[in-house]
Amino acid sequence: MFRDSPPQKVRSEVHKLQMRSTKPHEVIRREWFTRSLSVNSWIVAIFLCSLCVPGSAQNQNPLTERAYQDREILYELQSPESHAFRIAHDYTVRTAGAQYYFNVVRAGSHVSDPDSIDLDSGEKLKWEIISGKQATERKLPIGETIKDDTEIVATYLARPLAAGTTNRIRLKETYVDPKSYYTDGDELVWDRSFGRLRNTVVLPAGWYLTGLASPATIETLPDGRVSIYVINPRNDEVRVYLRARRRPISK
Structure with missing residues (x-):
């Protein structure tokens, strides 16, 4: 008492x-x-x-995925005129017997050039891009609601996951999304929501940050590019809006 x-x-x-x-x-x-x-x-x-x-x-009420979230996502912005950005994200597979990792592409984005690797062994992993319709026809365990035109990157694990073990993998892919990455006058605009915990956005070489509407850690990388690190502590999505401008060419 x-x-x-x-x-x-x-x-x-x-x-x-x-x-x-x-x-x-x-x-x-x-x-x-x-x-x-x-x-x-x-x-x-x-x-x-x-x-x-x-x-x-x-x-x-066991601990949810959010309680041990360790999926880090890196967005490397390409030329803003291309509306493209390269994504790299690490993921830990934990479900016993799992044979795949599925990355469901957000509506409005289009994916290309995937590259998957097993971080535990360094082994290159097989992948394919399939539609939601194909996934449904093949009865693949996507784990979330999808539409026929949904784009999905399916990564094949090196072997089915044994009970009591985990498998750390890395997936890289290029997204094109004119609605979330575009130019406005002489500035580039990034306007996208993040649902994961740790997110890093790297500006194209030669660009500097002019505005940011979210708390973040900002640093200059060894190669001169600007990095914006955003943590989403919420159990839903957080919108990240930033603007950047090209550095003047020194004479």
Whole structure:
């Protein structure tokens, strides 16, 4: 009850008992702290029992993917006139028996030039671009709602995932999306929502940041390009809007 109370409050309560009792002070102190320890012991016992009860709230609500999210995504912007950006993202496969990793391309974007690698072995992995219709016909376990015209990059794991193990893979691909990456006058504009935890946007060489509407860590890379690192701590998407301008050519 008073485990987290300030020491002076505990002393005050003990003093009140002393004033109302004829018992020796030391006896009162021992009784007080014995009673406190007894209450705390009951609290600990109830907590331990809750861990052992089948069907408890903890078992009904296991940790979700968000709790151990480790998928890092890198966006390297190409020439803004091309509306293209190169994506690289690492992903840990955790489902026993899994044979594929599916990357569902966001509506409005078009994918090309995928490249997949097994980071545990360095092995190049087979991949293919399929439509949502093809995935449905082949009964592939995509794991989310798709449409017939949805673009999907399917990466074939080197081997089915054994129980109790994980497999770290990396997928690189080029997206073209005129709605989220375009030019406005003499500036480029990046306006895209991020659903993952850690996201890095790298500007094209020769461009510098002029505006950013989201909290971020900004740095200059060794090759001179500007990097914008955005963390999304939410369980939904966060919109990232930035503008950049080409550096003047020095004479």
